[in-house]
Amino acid sequence: MIFIPGRVPSDQAFEQFLGEQHPILVSYLRKYGISHDDAEDIAQESLLKLTRYCDLPPDALKPLLYRISINALRDLRRRSSVAHRKSIFDPIADAHDIPDELPQPEQWTAHRQELARVRAAVDQLPARCREVYLLNRIDGMSYSQIAQHCGISVKAVEKHVGKALSSLRTLLSVQAESSDTYSPKP
Amino acid sequence: MNASTPSPHRSRPSSAEDWLARLLSPDCNASDHTAFEDWLAESPGNALAYAEVESLHQLAGALRSGAGSSAAGPALTKRPTAARRKHAWPRSLAWAAALVLGIGGGLWLIADFRQVPFSQYATAVGEQRHVTLPDGSRLVLDTDTLVRVTYERSWRRIALSRGRLQADVAHDASRPFVVTSGVGSVRALGTVFQVERQSGNTIVRLLQGRVVVDTPAGRTRELYPLQQLAYDPAGKLESPKSIDSEAAESWTRGRLVFNNERLADLVSEFNRYSRDQLVLSEATLGDIRVSGAFNADDQAGLLAALRQGWGLQAKPAGKNRIELSASKQ
Numbered sequence: 001m002i003f004i005p006g007r008v009p010s011d012q013a014f015e016q017f018l019g020e021q022h023p024i025l026v027s028y029l030r031k032y033g034i035s036h037d038d039a040e041d042i043a044q045e046s047l048l049k050l051t052r053y054c055d056l057p058p059d060a061l062k063p064l065l066y067r068i069s070i071n072a073l074r075d076l077r078r079r080s081s082v083a084h085r086k087s088i089f090d091p092i093a094d095a096h097d098i099p100d101e102l103p104q105p106e107q108w109t110a111h112r113q114e115l116a117r118v119r120a121a122v123d124q125l126p127a128r129c130r131e132v133y134l135l136n137r138i139d140g141m142s143y144s145q146i147a148q149h150c151g152i153s154v155k156a157v158e159k160h161v162g163k164a165l166s167s168l169r170t171l172l173s174v175q176a177e178s179s180d181t182y183s184p185k186p
Numbered sequence: 187m188n189a190s191t192p193s194p195h196r197s198r199p200s201s202a203e204d205w206l207a208r209l210l211s212p213d214c215n216a217s218d219h220t221a222f223e224d225w226l227a228e229s230p231g232n233a234l235a236y237a238e239v240e241s242l243h244q245l246a247g248a249l250r251s252g253a254g255s256s257a258a259g260p261a262l263t264k265r266p267t268a269a270r271r272k273h274a275w276p277r278s279l280a281w282a283a284a285l286v287l288g289i290g291g292g293l294w295l296i297a298d299f300r301q302v303p304f305s306q307y308a309t310a311v312g313e314q315r316h317v318t319l320p321d322g323s324r325l326v327l328d329t330d331t332l333v334r335v336t337y338e339r340s341w342r343r344i345a346l347s348r349g350r351l352q353a354d355v356a357h358d359a360s361r362p363f364v365v366t367s368g369v370g371s372v373r374a375l376g377t378v379f380q381v382e383r384q385s386g387n388t389i390v391r392l393l394q395g396r397v398v399v400d401t402p403a404g405r406t407r408e409l410y411p412l413q414q415l416a417y418d419p420a421g422k423l424e425s426p427k428s429i430d431s432e433a434a435e436s437w438t439r440g441r442l443v444f445n446n447e448r449l450a451d452l453v454s455e456f457n458r459y460s461r462d463q464l465v466l467s468e469a470t471l472g473d474i475r476v477s478g479a480f481n482a483d484d485q486a487g488l489l490a491a492l493r494q495g496w497g498l499q500a501k502p503a504g505k506n507r508i509e510l511s512a513s514k515q
Contacts, residue, residue, distance in 0.1 A: 015334060015345055044341050051366045052227050052402040055419065060237035064226065067240060071209065071219040078216070118245050136210065137243070138250050143211050154213060162199070162207035165239055169203060172242065 014054040017061055018047050025069060032073055042072045121171040125164055132157055133164035198225070202235035206243060227402035230420075308332045309349070312459045312483055314440060322356040323363065326438040328382075329459045329482070349458075350382035352438050355395075369421040370401035379409075380434065386419040391434050399423070442480050449474040449496075453510070460485055465503065467511035 022043060029039035046069040053064055122130060132150065135141045136157075141149065143157040150157075198221050199205045205222055208214055226233050309315045309331045317325040320337060327333065331349025335342075344353065346367040355363045357376030365372045365381045367388040372381055377395025381388065390399055391414040400406045401421030409415055413426045414434075436443040444452050450472030453464045459482045466472055474496060480488050485508075492498040492510065503509035 012347060015347065040338065044338050044343075048341065048343065048364065048366075048371070049223065051371055052369055052421070053230075053233050054369060056230060056233055056237070059241075060234055063237045063240035063244070064233060067209065067236075068223065071222065074214075075216045075219060114245065115248055118242070119249055122246065122249070133246075137246050143213075154211065158207045158211045158213075161210060162201075162204040165203035165206055165243060166201065168242055168246070169239055 013058065014061075017058050018050070021062070021065060022047060025065065028066075029069060029073060032077075034073065034076065038076060042069055042076065046072060117172060118168070121168050124171055125167055129160050129164045129167070132160035136161060200225075202232065202239040205236060206239050305335045306333070307335065311461055314438075314482075319356075321358060321361075324354040326352040328437055346381050346383050346388075348383050350380065350437070352378065352380045352393075352435070354378045368401075368417070368419055369403075370399060370417050373398045373400065387416055389414055389416045391429055393431055393434060436479070437482065440482050442482050444477055444479075446475050446477050448472055449476050452476055456480075456482070456485065456488060459483060462506050462508055464500075464508050464510055467509050471498070471510065471512060 025043045025046070026036075026039045029042055030036065034042075046065055049068055050061060050065050053061060056064075122134070125133065128150075132146055135146045135149065136143070143154045143161075146152075146157045147154045198218075199208045205225065208218060209222065226236060307315065307317055307325070307327060309327045309329060311330045313329060315327045317327065317335075319325065319335060319342075321342065323342070325333070325335075325344070328350035331351060332347040333349075333351060334345045334347070336345075337343075342358075342361055342363040344351070344363070344365045346365055351365070353363070353365065353374070355374050355377050363374045365374075367381050367383050368386065370388060372379065372390050374395065374397045377397055378393040379395070379397050380391040380393070382391070390397065390409065392409040392411055394411055396408065398406050398408050399415055399417070401417050401423060403417075403421035403423070407415065407423060407426075409426060412429055412431055414429045415426045416424045430445075433443045433445060442452075442455055444455075450466065450469075453466065453472075457463045462485060464485075476492075476496065478491055478495070480491070489500045489508075493500070493513075497513045498510045499513045500508050500510055
């Protein structure tokens with residue numbers, strides 16, 4: 001996945017993006033069991049923060065928007081679980097995934113190829129690093145669960161995940177450069 | 187037990203990958219979230235790198251449905267249909283619309299915008315317009331201006347896409363009034379201020395009250411009354427300058443006031459109001475200093491004043507172009 005910074009969207013495209021994402025983001029946040037008003041507040045604040053990045057390509061905006069929202073959601077839940085001295089949800093494990101855009105039929109081949117490249121890159125990770133990353137990403141285990149499972153510290157889990165991500169990024173960018181058939185999104 | 191206790195003085199991550207790994211950690215708290223956003227806003231490179239890593243991480247999550255099968259496994263092609271059924275109807279409609287936008291463009295308007303309450307106001311070249319908003323705040327829109335107004339429970343948001351506006355803001359401390367332009371935003375409580383968008387740059391002029399200007403490069407900066415502050419497309423702030431309220435507000439009454447300003451600036455200001463564009467025969471003419479007050483829609487009056495006062499001749503130079511040159515004497 002490569003973004004091309006040279007392609008600057010117009011203001012109108014940015015405004016369209018905000019308008020388009022707003023209702024999707026609110027319903028996404030509501031799935032985590034917060035009130036409509038809280039979801040609206042988080043969505044508004046996150047969309048507003050996104051104006052700092054309005055010159056980035058739209059492909060890059062979405063991951064930023066959702067991560068900023070997920071962080072705000074976690075802050076909110078942390079505050080309310082402290083206030084009520086209880087935790088209804090595991091506030092960490094279930095607020096991770098950014099909704100993925102479903103590929104169109106004509107993109108399926110490209111999507112499959114992209115996944116195959118990711119899988120190949122994952123296979124090249126050092127054993128411990130791969131294990132930790134897959135436990136988190138594929139098995140959905142939290143850092144604490146992985147720490148217990150592997151007998152390492154939470155900090156070490158974080159280190160492995162960071163290492164896995166940077167190795168994957170390097171491996172995939174090398175592949176992208178050396179591959180004739182692959183081209184970044186137009 | 188001791189191994190998983192977070193240390194109170196952890197180092198902040200410095201790469202996109204380390205940031206994502208930190209954000210996924212149960213040790214990550216609100217102050218990390220703030221530091222993360224500061225880091226993101228530090229440079230477009232940081233934001234781009236982060237978006238790339240996040241997308242990669244999401245893509246890796248999609249391996250889940252393929253569960254170790256071969257790369258071209260049919261599970262992956264089936265996934266879209268299965269996933270689509272799980273979502274409520276409006277959401278899949280919205281995703282479909284998002285994809286249409288990515289591929290063909292256009293149709294999203296019908297599918298999505300009715301869900302977001304907003305009003306859009308535009309003025310034509312040479313037109314000005316006064317708008318009273320639901321809370322009593324008033325906008326004056328200058329020539330060739332486009333704004334979108336979104337009033338929500340906790341924000342009053344005005345997005346300036348082009349042109350210039352003056353806002354006279356009704357006080358409501360619980361609901362900030364925010365004008366966004368380019369990468370920056372201007373936040374006001376009860377106040378009168380202007381925001382102007384000019385070839386990518388934004389100029390903020392404060393007439394009364396308080397505003398806070400926020401850009402990713404300059405961070406936040408508070409303005410005092412009768413000051414102006416400009417920022418460029420990257421959000422880099424210039425130092426504040428003082429302004430004259432009479433001159434700053436003159437355009438809201440259709441008057442353009444110049445006090446010892448460059449002819450090039452006067453010409454570009456007038457050109458915003460007219461289809462007939464003035465051009466200078468030589469760039470050096472742009473440095474001539476001019477003063478005067480003119481009606482924005484009175485190009486003939488301007489040309490007469492320039493002829494009499496500064497010896498500049500105007501002649502048609504093609505469709506919708508009028509060339510100004512120093513008279514030959």
